[in-house]
Amino acid sequence: QSVLTQPPSVSAAPGQKVTISCSGSSSNIENNYVSWYQQLPGTAPKLLIYDTNKRPSGIPDRFSGSKSGTSATLGITGLQTGDEADYYCGTWDSSLSAAVFGGGTKLTVL
């Protein structure tokens, strides 16, 4: 079981919007930055969001991040078939003194 909880799967039609939740606790999400990663099949993860809501250079503004209390959310608008991937949230857990990840969410663009 992962320290952070994500839905196993989400789906939406091309052009639509989807959100992916990441639930944690006061020792991780509530008091630390959250990151989001996209993993396309057979490839290494790629950073999508850092510092909870910032996008690295080259990441389109269709991707956004937010946080409220012990939960974080990744939003993706204008869905494209190329967005089909596994998405992971991650942060630091101050109680465990460990980096922690969610179990991953598989996005299907119908």
Add this chain to the structure above:
Amino acid sequence: QVQLVQSGAEVKKPGASVKVSCKASGYTFGGYFMHWVRQAPGQGLEWMGTINPSGGGTSYAQKFQGRITMTRDTSTSTVYMDLSSLRSEDTAVYYCARVSNDYVSIDYWGQGTLVTVSS
């Protein structure tokens, strides 16, 4: 450009050890911590530990304490992850991953090294 290039796939027998390397280039090696993260087939990401390439200090996940050793060679800008007493459950893709300046996010990942543990 930042690159993390890992060593090739390995096949090991139960009880053996494996050492995976990760050669960094395109940035100041000592300026960024490095995580090791693994991913079992069809599973999620699992943090194994972190090394500070500057001083060599390490922090390991409790699950791997006693079985894992992370080292670095500053002359070649390479970090190493050594995992001993391998069992079938250690079959996974192992990634080195550079920790960003915020000390939380991972901004660059190696290509991954598949370690297969099988008798």
